[in-house]
Amino acid sequence: MMSPTRQSAPVTMSFRRWPEPPGGPTGHDPRSAYVERFWLGVLGPSATWIIRRLADEFDANPEGFDVDRSTFARSIGLSDAKGTESPFGRSLQRCIMFGLVRESPHGFETRRRVPDVPPRQLARMNVEMRTAHEEWMHRTWTTDVTRIAEQLCAAGFDQRSATTAADVLVSVSS
Numbered sequence: 001m002m003s004p005t006r007q008s009a010p011v012t013m014s015f016r017r018w019p020e021p022p023g024g025p026t027g028h029d030p031r032s033a034y035v036e037r038f039w040l041g042v043l044g045p046s047a048t049w050i051i052r053r054l055a056d057e058f059d060a061n062p063e064g065f066d067v068d069r070s071t072f073a074r075s076i077g078l079s080d081a082k083g084t085e086s087p088f089g090r091s092l093q094r095c096i097m098f099g100l101v102r103e104s105p106h107g108f109e110t111r112r113r114v115p116d117v118p119p120r121q122l123a124r125m126n127v128e129m130r131t132a133h134e135e136w137m138h139r140t141w142t143t144d145v146t147r148i149a150e151q152l153c154a155a156g157f158d159q160r161s162a163t164t165a166a167d168v169l170v171s172v173s174s
Helices: 033-043 045-060 069-075 087-097 119-124 127-139 145-154 159-173
Strands: 012-017 065-068 101-104 107-110
Touching: 012 045, 012 069, 033 045, 033 127, 045 065, 045 087, 045 101, 045 107, 065 069, 069 087, 087 101, 119 127, 145 159
Parallel strands: 012 107
Antiparallel strands: 012 065, 101 107
């Protein structure tokens, strides 16, 4: 007689903020047009969905959060049936490979801002994309989220509201 199929225990993943560099966060919101236009072809669509979903979760839980790995994978349309070799596992590995997520002793740390596409990856893009990137960089500017948050605090906002508002302002400009 065959034994009944046993469901495996849920695997919980913990995500915390990747500590920001001195001077505060720079770069682009993971949900920005910049990331969609220039990082999507580098990361791939599934890894891009991962960093976008993580950004949404951090908006709700700024200090970090825990998620069930399979539930998280299914929420973006990916299988986690083979663990690290699954579509979800490979996509998460791409986020790690490009320095957007890193493993830590307590789970994972995630960047809240995505840096500009590195020169090595830009060189692999076609001429039209490289030109579009150069034009994008000339018409936009880098905004210091920490400085905006400090100014909002000075104007009477509490620290959490000021930081959230600064993140929104910068993401709109990205």
